[in-house]
Amino acid sequence: MSNHLQWDDARVFLALARTGTLTRAAKQLGxxxxxxxxxxxxxxxxxxxxxxxxxxxxxxxxxxxxxxxNRAEGLEQAGQAFGAAPMHEVAGHVRLATAENLADPFIIPALEPLYEMHPDLTLELITGTQTVNLHRRDADLAVRMVKPTQGNVTLRTIGTLGFGLYGSSSYLAERKIKSASFVQDSDSLIGWVETSSHLPSAQWIIRALAGRPPKLMTSSLSSQLAAAVAGMGLAVLPHFLARRHGLQCLVAELGVNQQIWLVMHSDLVHSRRIRVVADFLIALFEKNADELTYAKP
Structure with a gap:
């Protein structure tokens, strides 16, 4: 491959690489x-x-x-350094894949300072249930609850998501033994559908049920949370989400806490736009480590 790459060519190449479609790339370049x-x-x-x-x-x-x-992004960085924009500003498009329960209540509300520092940075949050392949460049980086075991990726832990057993105050008030900090045979439990039965929280519920059927089975954490808030039964939920919705903690330590992994394609580790978002996420999770991990931060 020839080493001859001009900045105008690099702009076309980078816009298409980052957006993935001709329409969005053309719009970005005008x-x-x-x-x-x-x-x-x-x-x-x-x-x-x-x-x-x-x-x-x-x-x-x-x-x-x-x-x-990397060579095209090097040209982009040189162009930014040569232009009028301050060196600390970063421009470009970054695609971040993460779970909806982290994106909506935790990451999105914290984004404003990132945009204030880098007004020409755009972020695309991918929170669907579909499998996101970083090697295929479905996203530039990801925050995941499961450690990747293959692919050309760089990863590090950025926190721990703590889980507890929670119920609404109305549900707990109706229990036979109101003060009991354990699951009773008369308790209604909210479980997961079979396709999600591999999850640590789902396994805990299965063991607690001891052969009994759950009151309700769902396929998403948001619906588990909604069911618990509605007083339908007890659910294994992240502490920070349950706390924000006014749920009461019955058991704080279940042994199902999950590490939070920041994963990025190894070829993008030195990209300034990726590094800026990665550093933002690392700082965000470190700052809120106690809230994410413990029942009472």
Whole structure:
């Protein structure tokens, strides 16, 4: 592959690599999709390689495209340093995959200072239940509750999510032994559907039920929380979520706490835009470590 890469070419390449579609890349650069196609074809012809594989749902970097990424981002950083923007500002698009129960109540409310420091930074939060593949560049980095065991990724723990057994004050007031800090045979428990039975919290509920059926089974943490708030029974929930919804803790230590992992594609570790978001997440989770881990921070 040729080493000749101009800044204008790098802008086209980076916009498409980060957004994944011609339409969004063209909008980011303020050009038409036809111009994007023409400039991309010119770049690939000049380099003599195919940089993207074209699919119905978007453009994905080939191995050759991945190898060009750091060089293109180096040109971008040099351009930013040479321009009028202060060096501490970072521009670009970052895709972060995480669980909805972390994104909505915890990460999103804390984003404003990040945007104030980097007004040209844009963030895309992916919180669906679909599998997100960092190697395929479905996202640039991820906050996960399960440690990845394969792929070209760099990872570190950034915290612990603590779980306890919770119920509403109305439910606890109706229990046969109101002060008992254990599961009674008469207790209604909120469990998980079979496809989620591998989760540590689901396993704890199964053991506590001892063969009895749960009062309700759900497929998401948000619905578990809603059921507990509605007084339908006891649920294993993250301390910080249960506390924010006024639930009462019955058992604070269940042995099902989960480590929180920050994962990023190894090729992006030195990217300034990725590093800025990663550092923000690390600081956020460290600052709120007690709230996330313990029943009474």
């Amino acid at each position: 050009v038409g999709t036809a111009t994007m196609i023409r400039r991309l074809d010119r770049l690939e012809s000049a380099l003599g390689v195919r940089l993207f594989s074209r699919h119905q749902n978007g453009y994905f970097l080939t191995d050759e495209g991945q190898s060009l990424l």
